[in-house]
Amino acid sequence: MDYDVIVVGARVAGATTAMLLARRGLRVLVVDRVAFPSDTISSHQIQVPGVARLRRWGLLEAVRAAGTPPTRRLRFDAGEVVLDGSFPPFEGADALYSPRRTLLDAALVDAARSAGADVRENFRVEELVWSEGRVVGVRGRERLGSSVALRARIVVGADGKNSFVASAVGARTYRQRPVRAFACYTYFSGLPVTAGEVYRRRGRLVAVFPTNDDLTMVYLSEPLSGFEVFRRDIEKHYLAALDGCGDLGGRAREARREERLRTTPDQPNRFRLPHGPGWALVGDAGVVMDSVSAQGITNALRDADLLAEALSAELDGVPSLAAYHRRRDRAVRPMYDHTVGLAGHSPGITERLLYTAVADRPAEVTRFLGVFSGALPPDSYLNPAAMLRVFGAAGRTRGARRRRARAA
Template sequence: MYDVIVVGARCAGASTAMLLARQGHRVLLVDRSTFPSDLRLSTHLVWQPGVAALKRWGLLDELVASGCPPMTTAAMDVGGFTVTGTMPAADGVREAYAPRRIVLDAILVNAAVEAGAELWEGCTVDELLTDDSVGAGPQVRGIRGHLRGGRTVSATATVVVGADGMRSPTAARVGASMYLARPARQGTYFTYWSGLPSRVNTLYPRPYRSVVTIPTNDDLTLVAVNWAIDDYRAVHHDIEGQYHQTIAEAAPKLAEQLRGGRREDRWIGAAVPSWFRRPYGPGWALVGDAGYLKDPCTAQGITDAFLHAELLANALDDGLRHREPFGKALAAYERQRNAAVMSMYDFTYATSALAPPTPQEERLFTAMRDDPVLVGRFLGVFAGTVAVQDFFASPSTAA
């Protein structure tokens, strides 16, 4: 019997398994994929607070060694001009990174195994094992699944953690309730390009659409186009044509670079809703996108996965070592998670509308043109190093 079974071995799951194993717990980590393997739908961005977590865990040097370019500055092209700024540091870390997931996820999975977690790769979970004898409803006790060769496997644990993404089968099986749910307001298509002379993380906001460039491993640049949700649904019939047309209209210099570059992958896209799920119950917990999801326009997913893995691992450690009852420890985890992300959740949802700039925002952009410190603080909102409420309460950004 294990202390914890973690279903899903990507950013949230592998991190949670690693931290629990380092705390001395017996952990089983399960994923239907094998590693190293890619995860297509990802913004890749790990902002400074997430990079600081990798540094705390002793994994940052491996990411740096992968050749992923560090980012300390970013740019925003608002149409008439471009502003560039330096993002504020988090715990002394000034660099953000945007690694390919075949790189990052392998680092995390290997760290979990090195810490002592057992890994079942190529394992699909078919059902949760439950015990109805406790008198307070079904208690999750383990998993039953199958390996790629077809062999049935099962395991039991004190707690099963669902880290299996936004379509989490674990959350569905336990009936995790959803709250503060909001529909998708934009949709994205992106791909990777080689041969681009300028590899700066740049945002091109335009009314009801935007373009973003993000440098990643292997001298590639992720170039994404975002459309308001109704336009995104229409784009599906001509992704390539609409992608290039939008970039030509919004970012003509970038369009010229793409003509001299080479597309290196297929089109990848999605429209992502926003919601919270109750992240715990009898014998189970949720972490990462399984428990909290938001539009990728602020690229918070990986950083949140790391920070919430720390919160959950500490809560489970308290429960497993009987410092706190599981219910009390996991309720505190939910409160801490929600308090940490609520302002960003609202800011992300507002940003995802891709609405034309308000008069206040136009004044802000004009002010940033001659104030690199203000630019840096604005970029810090996206990076999570400047609190949303602090930035917009400042006299220099108020209406």
């Protein structure tokens, strides 16, 4: 065998998996059809739990040293009411970061290389190599090079939502939901922010976060049903959407747009069975969800962590990939369901009442931001007991206010 593990795809899921496996002493090759630094269609909030992992692995410093500003506070504007607070700390991290993918992915590739993994850029996998019903390697080529076969005990598909590896092994999909929304984002200079901003409206969500080079990223998500109209004049519709978000439209018009608008309706929601004989999937190749909740990078970092642990046991002869599958699904499912709901862009009455009930209660706002950042599972908050706590207390506060007003 040439390697213990070959990882196809070298961005968040792939480079991280390769790094963690190499740190465990395994012989790892990670390949990507592009060379780094390389951008991709993705905005780039890393939620607090993802930041905690980067910190634990000693990678946060590289992100910070590159001038990526931390975002500790979030202003969540739901129209009738604004929730303003700080993220609850999570395993030593208390901020989200929004590094450009050119920076983050290159830092992860460097970390994989430093850990001892072989890295081949500009290498496209074109085929899987099989033996007796088991994947035993890949066949691919460097740009202008000839085709080579490389063998490994396990091949990991970290090759994104349109994963070649997943199709080649016929990975079963489940819990699939229709595409609900498209996304469009760009970068401004001269649009300073002191906190992250999210605007939740019927029919759209807008997110504003600071990133590298003193730029501010402004992201818009709207229902897929409006995509054909939107694409006829992207800039006009994008700015009109920002006009519906407080003074954001005015601030964006006064600022300078530094990059093109990137727009995509390619936002599937699906799970894939993440393992089989000689293969495993990680990151978007395994579970992908709408970008509206900005969880994909954080999910990929978590799943790389889970997969690296499972693979090193598996390669020591302890079957562990079924447990990886269970742990991944347990971790991601509540946020997946929440995200698919968010991407429908029609906040219901319970959600709106919830915002009103928690708005002037800092501890509840912090808890809400914990859900938003993925530090707390959505179903730990949006369940009957929590609702009773929130609405019960809100009712008591209103009752007390009324009694005080009558007595005055």
